[in-house]
Amino acid sequence: MAKKPKISIKPKKAYVTYSKELGLLVCEVTAITPAGSAQICRDNPWMPDDSSIYRWMWKHPEFCVEYTKAKRFQSGLLANDCLNIADNTSQDITFNKNGDEICNNEFINRSRLRVETRKWLAAKLLPKVWGDDKRIEDLEGQNDVLRQELRTLRAELDAKSQKEF
Secondary structure: OOOOOOOOOOOOOOOOOOOHHHHHHHHHHHHOOOOOHHHHHHHOOOOOOHHHHHHHHHHOHHHHHHHHHHHHHHHHHHHHHHHHHHHOOOOOEEEOOOOOEEEOHHHHHHHHHHHHHHHHHHHHHOHHHHOOHHHHHHHHHHHHHHHHHHHHHHHHHHHHHHHHO
């Protein structure tokens, strides 16, 4: 029989016990910062590490609701970052060994990746605002079908209950 591997999870910082006040501060910083949770935690030494935040979300439903709301606010910052990155042409041109101007394809490609990543995140965090219109229309169509089914079922139940009385 094979031995089970030992698994140990070593957080970067000590686990921080949840409190409502600290949870709301974490949510506030998240809502006003476009960076991911790991970066936000590194930039703010008073914050718990991101694994503590995920534990809080698992154990405290009220924090999970507030954190999700903060991430939705963050989606607007990500969209704003897309504009700033796309408008930044400061490094589009570089110079080769001969001193000739050349297109800085590496910078342009990295900028494209940064924009696409932020667009994707914003669409996942708040799909009705930043998501694909087709997907939203499909969901709205599904909602219409479900509403009609509910009306039909309600009418059947009403008719049945009138017959019983």
